[in-house]
Amino acid sequence: MIDIAIIDYNAGNTINVKNAFGKLGANVVISDSPFIWEKADGIIFPGVGYFGSAVRNLDENAKLLKDLITKKKVPFFGICLGMQLLMDKSDESPEINGLGIIPGQVCRFEGSYPIPQIGWNKVEQLNSPLFDGLDDFYAYFAHSYYCDPTDKTLVAATTKYGEQFSSAFWKENIFAVQFHPEKSGELGLKILKNFLNEVRK
Amino acid sequence: MLMLCKRIIPCLDVKNNRVVKGTSFLDLSDAGDPVELAKRYYAEGADELIFLDISATIEGRKTMVNTVKKVAKEIFIPFTVGGGISSLDDMYNIFRAGADKISLNTVAVQNPNLISRAAKMFGSQSIVVAIDAKQEARSWKVYIKGGTVKTPLDAIEWAKKAVSLGAGEVLLTSIDRDGTKKGFDLDLTNTVSNTVNVPVIASGGAGSxxxxxxxFENTKATAALAASLFHYNMIKIPKLKKYLGKNGVEIREN
Known part of the structure; x- marks a missing residue:
């Protein structure tokens, strides 16, 4: 039995997400094969890297992944770039479309503050089962782009960096965070544990 | 106002799988097992860790990859690995082992192009350029090879160039202050952090x-690093963070 499949797209730092779930006692597999993804009770798209190359690496598997998420309603957790890929488009690679599961655009931070945002920032206005048992907390971010969804009702947390942005989504079986729970200490592990609970429901 | 927390970063200089620390880059003494020390800092609330492989041999690099793998299974905060990384392959191996960032120093000076290739491949947020600077008249010169070899580069100009090539962060060490416990070089840190638009980690000289x-009050540095101070418990991280928080510094205490 596979609790969670971590999508390997040959760029992301998949091992850290696996290590974190390993610590939580979950059975986790890193794979680039949709045949493995569909055997898992939950799917995670972790990551760092470029929007465009991540979509390109997914290639025809993008459609299969989208079906698993939107039709089969498999619990899905997008982390960092994995959150951004849910959107229609990104400033980072305007010529390439995202998965288009969450309508909206990925924008680049514009300001006199340091970009990328690297470090611990506050996650507030929590509204997702993944934040069960948590109050506003600090999480680790490393990114230059953020999601701007059309439908604000699915925003599950906000964070301020120059401007306020959506640092988490929640829509039915779809969960996403812009920060790195696998790098956010014990509270981050709690978020992964909450996802594991969703998967095992 | 930015909510981003200031980061406290213990630095672990690793040689032959042991943490060592010296004064002004010389005179090394043993401070323990890197994995155990990393676990301690994770439990104490360090915001990030930096591992520098100072053996800088092929054998040392292989040992380092194994150390990184072990560390990544035990701590769930970001960590950077530097020292002896000379190619994209080296970086790939370190990232695959679980590091979040790699730090380039000597190799970046000798081959600046590697910064942009690394940034394109792994993203700027994972590329740190480490600069060892030593004051000379009214400017700072860049030193390489663990602070032993002087270059003609001006530290400020080099920081600018490194960032323009794709460095996402600058780890700035004052050779003059390193190991002295006389405090960070505020002048140097200020000048560099005012010049580049990426996070600057202040390093060298912390004593209290x-x-x-x-x-944090006098410069735009977003992180501060120390080694022996933490290794030998002269400053405890939870107490330090409480002190900073009380004095109005945005700091993570969860």
């Missing part, structure tokens, strides 16, 4: 809690 407060 006040030194950390000074660097």
């Amino acid at each position: 809690e006040k030194d950390f407060l000074d660097v």
Whole structure:
């Protein structure tokens, strides 16, 4: 039995997400094969890297992944770039479309503050089962782009960096965070544990 | 106002799988097992860790990859690995082992192109350029090879260039202050952090809690690093963070 499949797209730092779930006692597999993804009770798209190359690496598997998420309603957790890929488009690679599961655009931070945002920032206005048992907390971010969804009702947390942005989504079986729970200490592990609970429901 | 927390970063200089620390880059003494020390810092609330492989041999690099793998299974905060990384392959191996960032120093000076290739491949947020600077008249010169070899580069100009090539962060060490416990070089840190638009990690010279407060209050550095101070328990991280928080510095205490 596979609790969670971590999508390997040959760029992301998949091992850290696996290590974190390993610590939580979950059975986790890193794979680039949709045949493995569909055997898992939950799917995670972790990551760092470029929007465009991540979509390109997914290639025809993008459609299969989208079906698993939107039709089969498999619990899905997008982390960092994995959150951004849910959107229609990104400033980072305007010529390439995202998965288009969450309508909206990925924008680049514009300001006199340091970009990328690297470090611990506050996650507030929590509204997702993944934040069960948590109050506003600090999480680790490393990114230059953020999601701007059309439908604000699915925003599950906000964070301020120059401007306020959506640092988490929640829509039915779809969960996403812009920060790195696998790098956010014990509270981050709690978020992964909450996802594991969703998967095992 | 930015909510981003200032980061406290213990630095572990690793040689032959042991943490060592010296004064002004020389005179090394043993401070323990890297994995155990990393676990301690994780439990104490360090915001990030930096591992520098100072053996800088092929054998040392292989040992380092194994150390990184072990560390990544035990701590769930970001960590950077530097020292002896000379190619994209080296970086790939370190990232695959679980590191979040790699730090380039000597190799970046010798081959600046590698910074942009690394940034394109792994993203700027994972590429740190480490600069060892030593004051000379009214400027700072860049030193390489663990602070032993002087280059003609001006530290400020080099920081600018490294960032323009794709460095996402600058780890700035004052050779003059390193190991002295006289406080961070505020002048150097200020000049560099005012010049580049990426996070700057201040390093070299921390000796007291006040030194950390000074660097955060008087410069734009977003992180401060120390080694022996933490290794030998001269400053405890939870106490340091409480002190900074009380003095109005945005700091993570969860």
